[in-house]
Amino acid sequence: MLFAALAVIALGVWSMRWERPGVTLGPQQSVETTNPKAGVHTRLTDEVEEWKIKRTLEMVREMGAPWVVEYFPWAYVESEPGRYNWTHSDQVINHAHQQGLTVIARLGFAPQWARPKDTTPLYLDEERFVDFGGFAAKFVERYRGKVNYVIIWNEPNLALEWGYAKPDAIKYTEMLRVVYPMIKAAAPEVQVLAGALAPTLAPPGSEFGVNDLVFLQEMYNAGAADYFDILAIHSYGWHFDPDSPSDPEVVNFRRTELLRAIMVENGDGHKPAMITEGGWNDHPRWTRAVRPAQRIAYTLRAYEIALEEWDWLDALCLWVFRFPWDQNSYQDYFTFVRTDFEPKPIYLEVQQSMRK
Amino acid sequence: MRRPMVWVAGIAIIVGVAGAAWLADNRQVEMLLPFLRRDATWQAIQQRGVWRVGLDPSFPPFEMLDAEGTPIGFDVALAQALAESWGVRVEIVAVGFDSLPDALKAGRIDSIISAYPFDERLTQDFLFSAPYFDAGLRIGVHAGSTIRELTDLSGLRVGVEWGSQGDLIGRRLQQDGMNISVQPFDAPNELIAALIKSQSVDAIFVDNVSLRQAQVAGLPISAVGEPLESIPYVIVTPRRAHELHRQVEASLQQLIVSGELANMETRWFGAELGEELSQ
Numbered sequence: 001m002l003f004a005a006l007a008v009i010a011l012g013v014w015s016m017r018w019e020r021p022g023v024t025l026g027p028q029q030s031v032e033t034t035n036p037k038a039g040v041h042t043r044l045t046d047e048v049e050e051w052k053i054k055r056t057l058e059m060v061r062e063m064g065a066p067w068v069v070e071y072f073p074w075a076y077v078e079s080e081p082g083r084y085n086w087t088h089s090d091q092v093i094n095h096a097h098q099q100g101l102t103v104i105a106r107l108g109f110a111p112q113w114a115r116p117k118d119t120t121p122l123y124l125d126e127e128r129f130v131d132f133g134g135f136a137a138k139f140v141e142r143y144r145g146k147v148n149y150v151i152i153w154n155e156p157n158l159a160l161e162w163g164y165a166k167p168d169a170i171k172y173t174e175m176l177r178v179v180y181p182m183i184k185a186a187a188p189e190v191q192v193l194a195g196a197l198a199p200t201l202a203p204p205g206s207e208f209g210v211n212d213l214v215f216l217q218e219m220y221n222a223g224a225a226d227y228f229d230i231l232a233i234h235s236y237g238w239h240f241d242p243d244s245p246s247d248p249e250v251v252n253f254r255r256t257e258l259l260r261a262i263m264v265e266n267g268d269g270h271k272p273a274m275i276t277e278g279g280w281n282d283h284p285r286w287t288r289a290v291r292p293a294q295r296i297a298y299t300l301r302a303y304e305i306a307l308e309e310w311d312w313l314d315a316l317c318l319w320v321f322r323f324p325w326d327q328n329s330y331q332d333y334f335t336f337v338r339t340d341f342e343p344k345p346i347y348l349e350v351q352q353s354m355r356k
Numbered sequence: 357m358r359r360p361m362v363w364v365a366g367i368a369i370i371v372g373v374a375g376a377a378w379l380a381d382n383r384q385v386e387m388l389l390p391f392l393r394r395d396a397t398w399q400a401i402q403q404r405g406v407w408r409v410g411l412d413p414s415f416p417p418f419e420m421l422d423a424e425g426t427p428i429g430f431d432v433a434l435a436q437a438l439a440e441s442w443g444v445r446v447e448i449v450a451v452g453f454d455s456l457p458d459a460l461k462a463g464r465i466d467s468i469i470s471a472y473p474f475d476e477r478l479t480q481d482f483l484f485s486a487p488y489f490d491a492g493l494r495i496g497v498h499a500g501s502t503i504r505e506l507t508d509l510s511g512l513r514v515g516v517e518w519g520s521q522g523d524l525i526g527r528r529l530q531q532d533g534m535n536i537s538v539q540p541f542d543a544p545n546e547l548i549a550a551l552i553k554s555q556s557v558d559a560i561f562v563d564n565v566s567l568r569q570a571q572v573a574g575l576p577i578s579a580v581g582e583p584l585e586s587i588p589y590v591i592v593t594p595r596r597a598h599e600l601h602r603q604v605e606a607s608l609q610q611l612i613v614s615g616e617l618a619n620m621e622t623r624w625f626g627a628e629l630g631e632e633l634s635q
Contacts, residue, residue: 282519284415285412285414285415285453285471286453286454287414291517291519291542291543292517292518292519292520292523293517293518293519293520293540293541293542293543294542295519296518296519328475328477329454330453330454342524342528344519344524345518345519345520345523345524345527346519348527349519
């Protein structure tokens, strides 16, 4: 009798499982905007709740930005060799696609099994590049038709982002040489972005990193041109306005033009570039921050420059749309939307400018 | 295996009962308390004769560097006054704002006094003093204005710093149905000028630092109503530094009661903004 009752309860619970309302994708949307190059870097990697993923991407669309950069850590998907968990990345890609957004997928972050003991997830030995390529190929294969752009690694010119090893343009180029053909074999139409270099004035021999202009030239010297389709650029303005002229000794928004010049000098002028991180910060204390009014004015101008002046630039994706929770640091002052989804004034101003 | 376990348990019970009996005598508790509440940070300050205070000297008027590179400002003066009351010297340690908690946790500094806002998420690691300044958002009006609180702003013009928290709150109030006209300005000094000089707005949403600077400079501006947002600046000490925390609280209260804290505020807040607008 008791067993029968328990069985009935279990059956009831099981059937309720299917009736529970979930987050729906909703109708297919499209982005209405006056600036088809406008974008943002979202930060959904650690966003657990699906409705928040959906709301974030809805708000990006509603702001008038057709492009999003999002990070898909290899370790989160393939925590054991050959065993893939696509649950979270499916949610992000499907919601982004439904909102009519174009996704630029940033790939990196090695699982423990793919790297030596006591290394960080940003370290990868050359013999493991093929494993990373395998993951990248699986990724583009799975999201064929939904993801046409992938970035290989992030800021490899910084020791921090290169697993605290000495940044090495030759080794990074080797990573591209291994991974690029594997992606193309799986989905030839996918465009591979390389670089995503951190803008830095690090002096020669610095333990922290390599000057981005130097690193890019070293990539070309190592033969990188054959292994990427688009250059990913990080373009932070610090406290300079977006019209401050480019200067190799200064980190500002138009440093982008110096990276472009290196592309052209190396015969890569036919390839486009994309800014996949950048922007201004309005933290009251951070020494590289600007006033909130300047941040708005500079951001609007930057989107205008991307659209009207830089015909070689396909997208300008600014850091960072929203964090899942407060970072409790200057990073919170890069955002467009608060963690509770209340739009900051900068969001509303960008939205207004994209509607004109 | 069971017999040794029984012995261990038995001995533990006997020691526990004996200890409880010993502690039942209050004099014994008093003997133990100093040992139990031993504050290594306070003891080290006493032994060194130096209180190491961490701050990021890039936030006038709270902390900045003078022409010789010496840290000065409201927070530096506050640290010196507190240290003086304990008979020790202050050593200012310059640390980047975001690194201050780590520096305190690592023992590089004994305390933080750096216009540091209270953060309840850090309470498991640190002790926080009572606020010595609130930098939050206030409603600023021309002295003599009949505006007394937020609801009095209905139908009026409110100035905000474009893109700031004041701007966000102004837009939020509009969204919630409040009939106000939100007018943006590029910087706090322009905002205050719009209220005091051109009178192109009836009230402003302004941070309390800018407001106090204007007041100290003698401008006819008053704060009315409840703060729209509170950002209390506090002194931070390590979680186990009970005695240091107690001493900070006691001395801070003395500075408040004696009026010395208010004098420091007046001395350090009479800065550029007020002078610029007074002209």
